[in-house]
Amino acid sequence: MDQVVKVGLIGLGTVGTGVVKILQNNADIIARRVGRNVVLDKIADLDITTDRGVSVPSEMLTTQVNDILDNPEIDIVVELIGGHEPAKRFILQALSRQKGVVTANKALLADHGEEIFEAAFKTQADLGFEASVGGGIPIIRSLTEGLAGNRLTSIMGIMNGTSNYILTRMTQEGRDFSDILEEASREGYAEADPSLDVEGIDAAHKLVIMVNLAYGTPLPMSAVYTEGIANISTIDMTFARELGFTIKLLGIAKCQDQVIEARVHPTLVPSESPMAQVHGVYNAIHLVGDAVGDIVLYGQGAGSLPTASAVVGDIIDLARNRIQKSFARVPATSFQWGSRQPLAIKPMADIESRYYLRCMVKDEPSALSTISGILGKHGISISSVLQKERKQGQPVPLVIVTHRSIERGIQSALHDMNALPIISEPTVFIRMEDIQ
Amino acid sequence: MDQVVKVGLIGLGTVGTGVVKILQNNADIIARRVGRNVVLDKIADLDITTDRGVSVPSEMLTTQVNDILDNPEIDIVVELIGGHEPAKRFILQALSRQKGVVTANKALLADHGEEIFEAAFKTQADLGFEASVGGGIPIIRSLTEGLAGNRLTSIMGIMNGTSNYILTRMTQEGRDFSDILEEASREGYAEADPSLDVEGIDAAHKLVIMVNLAYGTPLPMSAVYTEGIANISTIDMTFARELGFTIKLLGIAKCQDQVIEARVHPTLVPSESPMAQVHGVYNAIHLVGDAVGDIVLYGQGAGSLPTASAVVGDIIDLARNRIQKSFARVPATSFQWGSRQPLAIKPMADIESRYYLRCMVKDEPSALSTISGILGKHGISISSVLQKERKQGQPVPLVIVTHRSIERGIQSALHDMNALPIISEPTVFIRMEDIQ
Numbered sequence: 059m060d061q062v063v064k065v066g067l068i069g070l071g072t073v074g075t076g077v078v079k080i081l082q083n084n085a086d087i088i089a090r091r092v093g094r095n096v097v098l099d100k101i102a103d104l105d106i107t108t109d110r111g112v113s114v115p116s117e118m119l120t121t122q123v124n125d126i127l128d129n130p131e132i133d134i135v136v137e138l139i140g141g142h143e144p145a146k147r148f149i150l151q152a153l154s155r156q157k158g159v160v161t162a163n164k165a166l167l168a169d170h171g172e173e174i175f176e177a178a179f180k181t182q183a184d185l186g187f188e189a190s191v192g193g194g195i196p197i198i199r200s201l202t203e204g205l206a207g208n209r210l211t212s213i214m215g216i217m218n219g220t221s222n223y224i225l226t227r228m229t230q231e232g233r234d235f236s237d238i239l240e241e242a243s244r245e246g247y248a249e250a251d252p253s254l255d256v257e258g259i260d261a262a263h264k265l266v267i268m269v270n271l272a273y274g275t276p277l278p279m280s281a282v283y284t285e286g287i288a289n290i291s292t293i294d295m296t297f298a299r300e301l302g303f304t305i306k307l308l309g310i311a312k313c314q315d316q317v318i319e320a321r322v323h324p325t326l327v328p329s330e331s332p333m334a335q336v337h338g339v340y341n342a343i344h345l346v347g348d349a350v351g352d353i354v355l356y357g358q359g360a361g362s363l364p365t366a367s368a369v370v371g372d373i374i375d376l377a378r379n380r381i382q383k384s385f386a387r388v389p390a391t392s393f394q395w396g397s398r399q400p401l402a403i404k405p406m407a408d409i410e411s412r413y414y415l416r417c418m419v420k421d422e423p424s425a426l427s428t429i430s431g432i433l434g435k436h437g438i439s440i441s442s443v444l445q446k447e448r449k450q451g452q453p454v455p456l457v458i459v460t461h462r463s464i465e466r467g468i469q470s471a472l473h474d475m476n477a478l479p480i481i482s483e484p485t486v487f488i489r490m491e492d493i494q
Numbered sequence: 495m496d497q498v499v500k501v502g503l504i505g506l507g508t509v510g511t512g513v514v515k516i517l518q519n520n521a522d523i524i525a526r527r528v529g530r531n532v533v534l535d536k537i538a539d540l541d542i543t544t545d546r547g548v549s550v551p552s553e554m555l556t557t558q559v560n561d562i563l564d565n566p567e568i569d570i571v572v573e574l575i576g577g578h579e580p581a582k583r584f585i586l587q588a589l590s591r592q593k594g595v596v597t598a599n600k601a602l603l604a605d606h607g608e609e610i611f612e613a614a615f616k617t618q619a620d621l622g623f624e625a626s627v628g629g630g631i632p633i634i635r636s637l638t639e640g641l642a643g644n645r646l647t648s649i650m651g652i653m654n655g656t657s658n659y660i661l662t663r664m665t666q667e668g669r670d671f672s673d674i675l676e677e678a679s680r681e682g683y684a685e686a687d688p689s690l691d692v693e694g695i696d697a698a699h700k701l702v703i704m705v706n707l708a709y710g711t712p713l714p715m716s717a718v719y720t721e722g723i724a725n726i727s728t729i730d731m732t733f734a735r736e737l738g739f740t741i742k743l744l745g746i747a748k749c750q751d752q753v754i755e756a757r758v759h760p761t762l763v764p765s766e767s768p769m770a771q772v773h774g775v776y777n778a779i780h781l782v783g784d785a786v787g788d789i790v791l792y793g794q795g796a797g798s799l800p801t802a803s804a805v806v807g808d809i810i811d812l813a814r815n816r817i818q819k820s821f822a823r824v825p826a827t828s829f830q831w832g833s834r835q836p837l838a839i840k841p842m843a844d845i846e847s848r849y850y851l852r853c854m855v856k857d858e859p860s861a862l863s864t865i866s867g868i869l870g871k872h873g874i875s876i877s878s879v880l881q882k883e884r885k886q887g888q889p890v891p892l893v894i895v896t897h898r899s900i901e902r903g904i905q906s907a908l909h910d911m912n913a914l915p916i917i918s919e920p921t922v923f924i925r926m927e928d929i930q
Contacts, residue, residue: 080643080785090710090833091642091825188640194786196632196640204624204632206527207516207806274526332792335768349516349803350630353793356768357786367785370643384820389527397526 076366186372208347512802622808644783
């Protein structure tokens with residue numbers, strides 16, 4: 059074996075430049091840990107003329123990805139171009155040539171994970187994707203290794219930095235979603251097309267990957283109920299605070315009796331809970347295992363260097379494997395390929411949660427009794443009510459917090475409530491989690 | 495290779511019984527992850543008659559440790575008896591026979607780590623000790639693998655559950671250390687001899703292990719400044735709260751210009767910081783890396799099942815290695831044995847910190863100016879002062895918070911202050927960390 063481990067990098071964008079910087083600046087530490095020099099051999103990008111703020115010899119740059127994929131000397135291929143194609147093709151090609159592959163591509167793994175995981179299984183080539191969830195937070199490794207002896211009961215967390223940044227500023231500044239989103243885009247905290255982030259899709263991608271590793275089950279994106287933050291209004295944030303809660307976009311997966319529920323939606327969490335203290339672009343993942351109890355992993359969920367930290371951790375891992383001629387020591391799916399089994403998915407109507415409801419009711423003395431009557435009829439019991447002094451002739455908000463209820467009952471009750479003449483606009487409802 | 499991986503367990507105490515429970519209850523998950531059944535073959539304990547609440551066949555139990563160490567079929571030896579000897583001898587013997595070894599023995603690794611790490615290096619046998627720090631929190635794996643590409647600048651945290659439990663109750667109930675310690679012992683939250691926990695020694699053990707892995711340097715216990723919580727009084731907790739701080743026992747390691755500082759002592763942390771929200775027996779480790787930024791890992795730092803979760807994670811890790819015939823893939827010290835280098839230790843007098851000082855001053859109008867004069871003379875500038883209304887003739891507390899200062903200057907100033915006739919008792923001083 060060569061005395062160096064050679065890395066080929068595809069995609070010199072935000073994370074790619076971070077990887078180059080770490081491999082350059084921390085080459086000594088990495089070599090002392092791995093026992094070989096880990097060297098960047100080639101960087102492929104369609105644009106090799108723009109200055110990215112990293113200094114690499116010009117012969118290291120190429121526009122031809124095959125300079126990496128066809129080079130038998132390259133041990134590890136790092137895919138950081140994102141998206142489905144051609145990223146998938148590059149990854150499959152690299153795996154088929156027994157190269158180790160490292161990727162941060164959560165959309166690809168969530169949408170086409172099974173195809174890629176199967177290829178890794180068949181070729182027994184290593185696939186690292188720590189960077190696909192939670193930036194630099196070592197969550198993938200915790201699921202596949204550190205907590206591997208646990209039966210996990212839940213995975214919850216703030217998994218998208220952009221939406222958490224927006225919600226944090228809305229909470230702190232009392233300003234509207236659209237205002238903050240516009241500013242966040244200008245400041246570079248939100249993408250030009252922020253839909254993946256603010257619609258909860260990016261968080262759902264990450265949840266799909268974690269569920270797969272935690273429970274040994276493939277999970278299609280279509281099985282994840284996904285709701286974004288665009289409809290969160292400052293009035294609900296204010297009421298939430300009065301009730302002792304903060305609104306966060308959570309990804310939530312639970313497994314009970316071999317049935318999985320997986321959902322991403324705005325959620326009221328207790329203001330004194332650690333989850334409520336996660337501000338700005340930070341992520342936090344809360345896991346509950348039958349042995350370990352609860353664990354929270356917290357850190358920056360995105361950004362050039364934090365995400366590159368995870369990529370380089372995987373490069374080190376794969377380099378250590380190659381030196382030992384050990385491959386697929388930890389299966390990409392954490393469970394052995396043949397030991398995975400699709401679990402049943404709980405329909406959203408069957409989930410259990412507490413609910414925050416805000417009805418806009420016309421000034422009428424019987425409003426509260428009418429509405430609580432409807433809730434009671436659907437088996438929903440009320441935990442607390444907040445009703446402000448009425449203004450003559452104007453609809454006033456009536457806020458109701460329920461005890462744990464089944465979503466189906468809430469939906470039926472909402473249907474009945476919204477049909478009442480005293481209700482002036484559709485009732486807002488937000489789910490709650492008593493996460494500690 | 496056999497179709498099973500065989501485990502021998504030495505020590506059926508609190509953590510040992512947890513390991514038995516997990517290996518029994520989660521055997522299916524573990525087998526699906528490893529690709530082989532991982533079976534408990536033998537349990538050695540001096541007392542095999544007491545009922546531990548686990549059900550194992552009587553022929554699995556032995557009082558003879560050699561039934562494990564001499565059995566060539568046993569792949570992995572789990573040492574959970576704690577202490578220096580005979581634990582060290584058992585571990586060295588198991589390593590010399592190429593068995594994988596898993597231990598939770600932080601005292602042994604902190605005091606005799608070099609001898610054990612060298613044995614692991616020479617035999618190329620695997621050594622897992624995730625359970626030695628932070629119970630079930632995957633901190634060792636994060637240091638050696640996930641964050642391995644980072645140059646870490648600091649490691650801080652709450653590393654001892656018992657002392658955190660006592661401080662939490664002192665804070666919440668406004669009661670004295672000795673009161674709470676007594677109750678904690680009765681309730682089983684503190685050992686019969688609590689000195690390792692409340693004197694900070696257990697936290698120092700863990701800090702030594704983490705520094706070793708993070709910086710590739712052996713660190714003797716004598717290099718860690720260690721101060722416990724026995725002298726923390728409720729009056730200082732009250733003043734701390736008024737100033738916006740909470741008192742926690744922190745382990746702190748920093749590395750700058752290849753010089754290490756390592757210390758364990760009571761510390762004021764901002765009350766709104768995540769560290770202040772860590773209550774009871776929970777631990778939280780805060781790491782800062784040049785790439786990843788800051789990371790916090792949080793969970794139960796002790797207890798039967800949480801600690802056993804880490805032990806079983808290591809068993810899974812070592813089983814996966816054995817199946818691949820891959821050994822010492824990740825060196826026990828994270829850095830290759832020959833690549834480690836002893837780093838210089840910063841003397842405690844040279845550390846920089848902010849300080850909380852509480853002087854008991856006799857009622858005299860010039861007290862504040864005299865004391866601030868002494869601080870100024872030693873180059874220490876004051877950030878804030880808290881002085882309550884005086885009671886005629888009684889010494890009153892004067893609380894001073896400094897800006898960042900050098901410990902040597904503080905010590906000299908304290909020496910001068912305590913010699914003043916207006917000072918009625920030695921000034922209390924507690925270090926502070928502006929951890930975010």
